[in-house]
Amino acid sequence: MNSRRSLVCRTAIAVVFFAGASEVGAQTESRFSLDLGVGIDVGVNGNVNSGAIGTLQGQAVAILPNSYEAVYGTGINLRVGTGYWLNDASELRAVLTFQSADADLVRLGDLGPSALYAQYSDYQSAALDLGYRRYVKMTRRDLSIYGEGTLGIGFIDSLNVLLAAPQSNLVFDNTDFYDQTAAFTWGINAGVLFRLNDRVDLNAQFGLRHVSGQSDVDSLVGTDLEDINNDSGRLTVPVVIGLRFRFK
Numbered sequence: 001m002n003s004r005r006s007l008v009c010r011t012a013i014a015v016v017f018f019a020g021a022s023e024v025g026a027q028t029e030s031r032f033s034l035d036l037g038v039g040i041d042v043g044v045n046g047n048v049n050s051g052a053i054g055t056l057q058g059q060a061v062a063i064l065p066n067s068y069e070a071v072y073g074t075g076i077n078l079r080v081g082t083g084y085w086l087n088d089a090s091e092l093r094a095v096l097t098f099q100s101a102d103a104d105l106v107r108l109g110d111l112g113p114s115a116l117y118a119q120y121s122d123y124q125s126a127a128l129d130l131g132y133r134r135y136v137k138m139t140r141r142d143l144s145i146y147g148e149g150t151l152g153i154g155f156i157d158s159l160n161v162l163l164a165a166p167q168s169n170l171v172f173d174n175t176d177f178y179d180q181t182a183a184f185t186w187g188i189n190a191g192v193l194f195r196l197n198d199r200v201d202l203n204a205q206f207g208l209r210h211v212s213g214q215s216d217v218d219s220l221v222g223t224d225l226e227d228i229n230n231d232s233g234r235l236t237v238p239v240v241i242g243l244r245f246r247f248k
């Protein structure tokens with residue numbers, strides 16, 4: 001619940017910040033614009049945990065790989081961005097992205113004679129991406145198509161996991177799995193703007209986005225399960241829809 005309140009607060013602060021910056025520019029023929037959007041991230045690859053064989057609590061354990069898609073689904077992300085027009089066809093971009101996803105209970109593998117289950121904590125992240133957007137002129141004045149590239153840094157909250165092996169009558173306390181992480185991000189996107197009026201456009205966008213791996217912890221040293229955190233980088237297809245406000 002605290003994480004969700006934190007996400008809402010970050011979004012509100014970002015809206016005020018970007019809106020304020022845009023209004024400053026709006027006083028003198030502003031080149032700034034403000035974007036608000038909501039989207040989903042469809043997973044392509046990347047695992048919350050990789051497969052491994054080792055020992056845990058003195059028993060043999062076999063761990064199955066679990067993708068982000070299997071544990072968290074697509075999740076929801078909120079975007080707040082601003083653009084600065086260099087000319088009629090190109091624009092510099094800055095976008096804050098907040099993502100939240102609830103974890104499903106998943107089968108992690110087997111511990112001795114029992115199936116092993118895992119309940120991960122929720123996935124929470126915030127990222128700042130800087131980029132360049134190029135527009136393609138269309139014959140229709142109310143329609144614009146664009147492509148863009150971005151680079152940035154993301155901050156991912158620590159992830160914990162609660163483990164249970166029912167047939168062995170074992171429940172493991174909430175275990176650190178990943179530390180809070182600063183991750184590198186890159187993205188390529190294509191989209192379309194449909195003009196609703198002189199100030200507002202409808203924006204629809206999709207692309208590819210990569211977030212580098214998370215910081216693992218050393219709680220599994222000596223269990224032969226150390227490689228379980230090796231493939232935590234994510235590649236996703238973000239699909240976003242929102243509104244763009246232009247200032248004059």
